[in-house]
Amino acid sequence: MTHKLLLLAGDGIGPEAMAEVKKLIAVMNENGASFVTEEGLVGGCAYDAHGAAISDADMAKATAADAVLFGAVGGPKWDGVPYDVRPEAGLLRLRKDLELFANLRPAICYPALASSSSLKQDVIEGLDILILRELTGGVYFGEPKQITDLGNGQKRAVDTQVYDTYEIERIAAMAFELARTRNNHVTSMEKRNVMKSGVLWNEVVTATHKAYSDVKLDHMLADAGGMQLVRWPKQFDVIVTDNLFGDMLSDVAAMLTGSLGMLPSASLGAPDAKTGKRKALYEPVHGSAPDIAGKGIANPIAMIASFAMCLRYSFDMVVEADRLEAAIAAVLADGLRTKDIMSDGMREVGTVEMGDAIIAK
Amino acid sequence: MTHKLLLLAGDGIGPEAMAEVKKLIAVMNENGASFVTEEGLVGGCAYDAHGAAISDADMAKATAADAVLFGAVGGPKWDGVPYDVRPEAGLLRLRKDLELFANLRPAICYPALASSSSLKQDVIEGLDILILRELTGGVYFGEPKQITDLGNGQKRAVDTQVYDTYEIERIAAMAFELARTRNNHVTSMEKRNVMKSGVLWNEVVTATHKAYSDVKLDHMLADAGGMQLVRWPKQFDVIVTDNLFGDMLSDVAAMLTGSLGMLPSASLGAPDAKTGKRKALYEPVHGSAPDIAGKGIANPIAMIASFAMCLRYSFDMVVEADRLEAAIAAVLADGLRTKDIMSDGMREVGTVEMGDAIIAK
Ligand SMILES: CC(C)[C@H](C(=O)O)[C@@H](O)C(=O)O
């Protein structure tokens, strides 16, 4: 059975990081795996080529693929392009059209990097939490979303946060399922003291919990949650939250670990009624880092770790995923570092050398 | 000239903390100051007394006062009360009806507490940044804000983020003014890549900057801003952002300092056309901490420091404000600590003793 992958490397350091995954896929195919890859454009490079942040043809490829591997989008070159075709619009269309409602963002502290965080070592050593972010609802997609000219030099900007019961239900259910494979603890975060969507979120998560009463459930206001993440992140196991809070909180969590260049993410849809397969997109948490693009110094680990998540969640290749993750840890333990995670006594390597070392393991 | 203060102690540890400020005001009056204080109810205690989170009579007192000192609101006792009369509604009504559009939240690391943060000492030592949060707009107050029953067991929750040009203009101008009294650097944070309000925010801040070109202005996406706060907060001077991002980011910033129980805030309105005076409310950044309320162990410093901000911003009593802030630092340097900031070798004291020690200084 072949596995169909669409590779969307995007902008900035995306292509460099993706190149390392391509080498890895080639090696795996030589050793009996059967990945078939296609490539497409997303973000600024797609705008330059087609005038859209992703073309309909590439969207069709994404829909047909078993999984999408996504690099990164954006850069100063496209700061002035119209809102509808800005680089991020490509990513948002992929999430929305593929209905990838569940964004899994593990915040893991790699032991070899525990000292490189701005947080004290004991606060983050051994940290392994999972932020589960709702990805197709909320203020990202709600209408109206517009700027109106009121005259007199005044404009009015409006964004709309919308959540329906079913959207909260399915992400809550996934949070509880995931917690069962981990430490059985879910913390739900919203602002029910200010937002009606927070009130509904709280209500639906609580109701959904009835079918998962073996899992511990806590509720926390999102601002207090941000504080607690900084104070003592190990109190959490799975955090489930909405699209915008998830954006903020997962970035804070990623930075805590000191391993930002290392962190992968998975965006999953609902299981198909017939095949049981989920649509899926895998991407590093870091951005396109235009300042270091093309220099061969980008850290490819988050992209490679995203491919490991792909093996695990899309293809049930658990052994291979484990081996790949172990290879990453081993290379770090050997003292290899890209520039972003370099520290005293370690050996600085470029993107390609880091990729080769992981493949060798 | 008398200074009219309305004291709204609120719930939880609010009254205990406010009691220390009352003692301080009494001492200042004995020494020639002329504060006239009134008291009122806000939050859960107001709901219990009047069925509203703040009564119209107390709102009238707030409008008539030169400044409001606010403790904290909320607690599990009121978790089930209707949304419109929940404790937070009292605070939100004060902010909205007094048009307190500018919320100043200094995130300062007290030298004596630099080691108590979860962040490494060198990351936060000497930290002194100011988060300027827009406080009367955005998703907090935009309409529609409602939950609709769609039938079939489905509900839809909607919150609306609205910003008009003038709202962004006045907070941006204040950011630049404040930066001129500090390190001349403003960082504006929004999500212009996803939100139309972010697009307008960015545009208006940039336009307002033209009249303040001596101040350095940066723009940062709010999620990246959260990351950068954790990574290296000293890169910032003044951060200006919207109501919801400000809520999250200022809480994260407060926790960074390791001095959460110490941090004050000021919420200011526009200068009155005739008198030049601004409406103002001063409150600690911490919440009502119902778990420790009534035990005499709460840290009154944030409340006392909020009064220092009141002296500075509402009454131009700069010398007195400086002396009060110096007294807080001195008491900490002497080794006095309330339970929340206790560490080895220090002397643990209660709320009253901490208040007395500061007054004595
Ligand atoms: C690129 C941007 C649209 C995106 C988001 O806001 O969701 C990014 O910040 C992320 O977290 O994946």
Ligand SMILES: CC(C)[C@H](C(=O)O)[C@@H](O)C(=O)O
């Ligand atoms: C109590 C609550 C309504 C309030 C807010 O969300 O603004 C609080 O978190 C704050 O930051 O002052």
